[in-house]
Amino acid sequence: MRMKTAQADKAALDRGTVVRGCAVGAARGERMQAMRSALPALPLLVFLSCFLVLPLIFIFHTAISDREIADNLPETVAALQDWNGDGTPPPEVYAIFLGEIGKANERATLRQLGRRMGYQLDRGMNLIQKAGGVARSGAATDAAAARTALTDIDPAYAAPGIWTIVKQHGSPYSTFYLGWAAGFQTKLDKDGRPSMETGYDFRLFYLRTILISLAVTALTLVVGYPLAYVIATSRGWVGGLMLFCILLPFWTSLLVRTMSWIVVLQTNGVLNGVLTGIGAVTEPVTWLYTRTATILVMFQIQLPFTVLPMLGVMRAIPPSHVRAARSLGAGPIRAHFNVYFPQAVPGIAAGGLLTFVLCLGFYLTPALVGGASDQMISYFIARFTNEELNWGLASALSTLLVVGAGVCALPFARLISRHSSERK
Amino acid sequence: MMTMRYRGRACLSLMFAMMLGAGAPALAAELKVVSWGGALQEAQAKVFFDGFSKETGTKVTQDSWSGELAKLRAMVDSGNVVWDVVDMDPQTAAAACEQGLLERIGDDAAFKNAGLVDGALTDCAVGTSTYATILAFQKDAFPTAPASVVDIFDTKAFPGKRAFRKSPVDTLEIALLADGVAPGEIYKTLETQEGIDRAFKKLDTIKADIVWWEAGAQPAQLLKSGEVKMAVAWNGRIADANAKENADLGIAWKNQIRGFDMWVIPVGTKNAALAKDFVSYTIKPEVNAELSKFIAYGPTVEAASALVDKALLDSLPSAPSNSDGALAQDGGFWGANGDALNARFASWVAQ
Numbered sequence: 113m114r115m116k117t118a119q120a121d122k123a124a125l126d127r128g129t130v131v132r133g134c135a136v137g138a139a140r141g142e143r144m145q146a147m148r149s150a151l152p153a154l155p156l157l158v159f160l161s162c163f164l165v166l167p168l169i170f171i172f173h174t175a176i177s178d179r180e181i182a183d184n185l186p187e188t189v190a191a192l193q194d195w196n197g198d199g200t201p202p203p204e205v206y207a208i209f210l211g212e213i214g215k216a217n218e219r220a221t222l223r224q225l226g227r228r229m230g231y232q233l234d235r236g237m238n239l240i241q242k243a244g245g246v247a248r249s250g251a252a253t254d255a256a257a258a259r260t261a262l263t264d265i266d267p268a269y270a271a272p273g274i275w276t277i278v279k280q281h282g283s284p285y286s287t288f289y290l291g292w293a294a295g296f297q298t299k300l301d302k303d304g305r306p307s308m309e310t311g312y313d314f315r316l317f318y319l320r321t322i323l324i325s326l327a328v329t330a331l332t333l334v335v336g337y338p339l340a341y342v343i344a345t346s347r348g349w350v351g352g353l354m355l356f357c358i359l360l361p362f363w364t365s366l367l368v369r370t371m372s373w374i375v376v377l378q379t380n381g382v383l384n385g386v387l388t389g390i391g392a393v394t395e396p397v398t399w400l401y402t403r404t405a406t407i408l409v410m411f412q413i414q415l416p417f418t419v420l421p422m423l424g425v426m427r428a429i430p431p432s433h434v435r436a437a438r439s440l441g442a443g444p445i446r447a448h449f450n451v452y453f454p455q456a457v458p459g460i461a462a463g464g465l466l467t468f469v470l471c472l473g474f475y476l477t478p479a480l481v482g483g484a485s486d487q488m489i490s491y492f493i494a495r496f497t498n499e500e501l502n503w504g505l506a507s508a509l510s511t512l513l514v515v516g517a518g519v520c521a522l523p524f525a526r527l528i529s530r531h532s533s534e535r536k
Numbered sequence: 537m538m539t540m541r542y543r544g545r546a547c548l549s550l551m552f553a554m555m556l557g558a559g560a561p562a563l564a565a566e567l568k569v570v571s572w573g574g575a576l577q578e579a580q581a582k583v584f585f586d587g588f589s590k591e592t593g594t595k596v597t598q599d600s601w602s603g604e605l606a607k608l609r610a611m612v613d614s615g616n617v618v619w620d621v622v623d624m625d626p627q628t629a630a631a632a633c634e635q636g637l638l639e640r641i642g643d644d645a646a647f648k649n650a651g652l653v654d655g656a657l658t659d660c661a662v663g664t665s666t667y668a669t670i671l672a673f674q675k676d677a678f679p680t681a682p683a684s685v686v687d688i689f690d691t692k693a694f695p696g697k698r699a700f701r702k703s704p705v706d707t708l709e710i711a712l713l714a715d716g717v718a719p720g721e722i723y724k725t726l727e728t729q730e731g732i733d734r735a736f737k738k739l740d741t742i743k744a745d746i747v748w749w750e751a752g753a754q755p756a757q758l759l760k761s762g763e764v765k766m767a768v769a770w771n772g773r774i775a776d777a778n779a780k781e782n783a784d785l786g787i788a789w790k791n792q793i794r795g796f797d798m799w800v801i802p803v804g805t806k807n808a809a810l811a812k813d814f815v816s817y818t819i820k821p822e823v824n825a826e827l828s829k830f831i832a833y834g835p836t837v838e839a840a841s842a843l844v845d846k847a848l849l850d851s852l853p854s855a856p857s858n859s860d861g862a863l864a865q866d867g868g869f870w871g872a873n874g875d876a877l878n879a880r881f882a883s884w885v886a887q
Contacts, residue, residue: 223613223636234876241636308729309876312883379697380762398697400763401747484702484748484885492886499606 168514174507175293178286180228181278184216185209189282192275197304201275203255209278210258213240214247231502232277232288234301234309239274242266268302276304289508312492314509318516321488324403324478325471328410329464332418335411336463337456340419344426355423358416366413370480373409374400377481406482410474417470418463425459458528465524469517489513566595567810571623573600574753575776576667576797579830580623584664584818587826591817594810602750603628603703605637608802612637617804620811624661624800627705630871632800633660639801639808646812650819656796656836658867663796664818665833668853668862669706671788672774673766674759684790684861686714688766689742696765699758702748704881705870706793709863710768711738713791719863726869732877736884748885759785771853772831789858795865796836828852 181189188209195201216222222244229236242265252258262269277300281288291297295315299307339358343351361369376382377399384396399405429452437447475490489509496506569585571577577600585596599619601607605628611617624632632638638660641647647662656663671685678694688698688710700707709722715738717725725731739746747764749755755769756777771792777783799815801808817823824835825843834852835841841854849855853862870877 220615223609226635230875237635237875241634244636310880310883312879313887316887378761378763396762484746485887487886499604501606501610 171507171510174503175289175511176285176287177504178228178281178288179284180221180225181281182284184221184225185212185278186282188212188278192279192282195275195279197272197276197279200270200272203259205275206259206262206269207252207255210243210247210252210262213243217244217247229274229277231292231505232281232297232299233274234299234307235268236274239266239268243269271302271304273300273302273304276300289504290511292505293508293512314489314492317487317489317492318512320486321472321490321513324407324410324486324488325468325474327407328414328471329418329468331407331411332414332467333460333464336415336418336422337460340422340426340459340463341456343419344423344429345431358419361412362416366476369413370409370477373405373412373481377405400481401483401486403482403486406478406486409477409481410471413477414467414471418467421462421466422456422459425462426456429455461524462528465521465528469521472513472517472520565593565810566597567620567807567814568597568599568618569621569623569814570599570601570619572602572752572797574751575773575780575831576623576752576770576833579772579827579833582830583823583826584814587823588814588817592813594814596814602752605632605635608632608637609635612802612804615804617802617806619802620805620807621814622800622802623664623797625705625795626655626658626661626663626798626865626867627870627874629658629661629798629800630867631874633658634871637803639803639805641801641812641815644812646816647819650816651821651838652819652836653838655864655867656798658798661796661798661800662815662819663798663836664815664824665797665827665831666794666836666853667797667833668771668789668792668794668858669701669710669768669865670771670774670792670853671766672755672759672769672785673788674762675784675786677765681786682766682788684788685710685768685793686791687788688768689714689738691742691745694766697745697747697763698742699747699749699755699764699767699769701768702750702885704877705874706768706865707739707881708732708735708877709793709865710791711735713861713863714738719791719861722863723866723869726873726877732880736880739884756781756783756785759783772833775832775851789853789860791861791863792853792858793863793865794853796867797833 188205191205191208192201195205213222216225222240223237226237226240226244229240230238233239243262246252246261246265252261268274288297293314295313299309299311301307339354343354343358345351346354374381378384379396379398379400381399383399384393387393388396433451433455434447437451438444442450472488473490474488475494478486478488479491490513493506493509493513496502496509567588569580571580577598581598585598588594589596601622603625608619608622611619629638633640640660641662642657642659647657650657650662652663653666656666669685671682671688673682673694675681677696680693682688682690682694687694688700708726712722712725712731712735713719715734726735747758749758749767752770752773755764755767756773758764759767760777760781760783771787771789774783774785774787778785799818801811801815805811819837821835821837821839821843824837825840827833828835828844828848832848832851832853834854835844844852850857852858
């Protein structure tokens, strides 16, 4: 920090020179100076831009890309612009649509289009596959025949639902996936009304993610604060031993730690063995696959992340401040909360924030020790990435998570930086 | 312009293809067969894979899956299909067939004339064995043993955790059976919105006690470790655990749901002809009958039924003593409604 202040002073001096003297040359010199001093950070900057910024941009881009209809049905979209959305479009649109379906079939992009339709329309994939069959048969030669062929093979083609969707999603970029991830998108039936099919309730999953993260953060703060206080103020081996105990879990992998919790928590596991052994319970308690287990294990994993920032701040609080308060007549509790605690706030905020933001992204622990209704948003991101292969939705869910975590972090980060600058 | 537009997608597909290890082209006379792992695949390996290898000199390599279509979908979409033959249940086969993922082998004369039992031959799939979804339970967990699959809903007489497969298939049927719908009316009821609501409402009554499983070997493990007291399971897996792992698990057969293990051939595989030879081999009566020796699943070929060892008959789903209130799984229903019901089920489970 002191280094930085020195640099700032120097920069201010330089700036003074600029005002007084020959502006252009000095400004260039200053820039060179700034660049040279940033040089050691270059590998980090390259690393960050390759492995954080670029992937983030790629994910944001995927979240707003919505190309299937624009790429496969551009002429149908254009032809639909004159259709007002009532009833069905004119027969010419059917002919154009069928022609473009035929081309998509040759390009082998028909299934992609079908999947995109299925996201928004009941039986969307099925409808597109059927149209592909009609296009392949080549029976429909004119507009009227095209219309008859399509409406015969599925009555949904004689309803406005599918045409409304095609008309509205003709642009290669849309907020479709973001809206879906935020819980605003509803599936449509063939008539364009909200479908009876119920999809995922993403708002509930975000809320659950936040609530679990808050619970874990609160637990680590309540347990971690006194712990950090004792370590920071103790002399000799007690503090060192406690610090060692806190750091110990850092040397074991997350997966191993979570798996060992399964051994402890399972129905015939260690915990139930102890509880029944001492007669606390008669029947084994179900711990595994519950919310309690999820929060407990996350708490154990996150405790060091909360304690260490607090510890750093607390160690810098001069003990003389509390002694001074005591000598002026404050009781131990009052002295602590009026003098010590306010100075520890930046550490509490930093530890709590670190834990909260890390918790938002938890995946492995809830997946292994939580039940089906304890899964957090990362589980669904993984599911849509790896299993359902809906990368648009997975990217949109990630985007909302990253933006949300950023919004949570900002005010706290400012609080922390303000406090640390006050302390200088 | 097109290449520009598809570059991002192609990039992702490539990454995915690399993850699947799909880089190298398949060698000639090598067949990749995918099944459900565990006891079933071990039995199939002994009877079908090894036998076919011996007869034709083809090297059969194996992979396993848990019924999620996404991986297959990714292969077909990226044009890099490395699975040659896949074991599917009837409803997944019907859904995949409808989405254009499978070769339409149902019209082949070789399969039509093979003498398969009713329902064992569909547009895209050929049945090779019959299995049943039954209720397995820890024998010492309850004073009176459960008698029927629907007893899984009776938390008063049978308290404790219970396991279901994390899929609407069979689960919704059992819920309706437990709610008093006759076996013959199940699929008619499920076709209406009220029927679906009714099934989910019934499931809500025990949701807090349910542990979900995904791989076929899990129910036996959950029962053995004491994590659950009863589980909806596939009969062959439970019989196998009893025989090989000294598990002492009971089976309630009443209201069993019968399904087929079916071979399908993904569209775009380079070994389609060889794959068909393999499927034909497994439905030769003498081969088809052999599987029952290694897992308690029945044959699908009429002529094979007579060849099955008499001592094994009682443990098969088709035994008269096991058939009370049995329901045959309707692959066609699930092919048409699977996507919608899967979506609703997945969101219900996660709530």
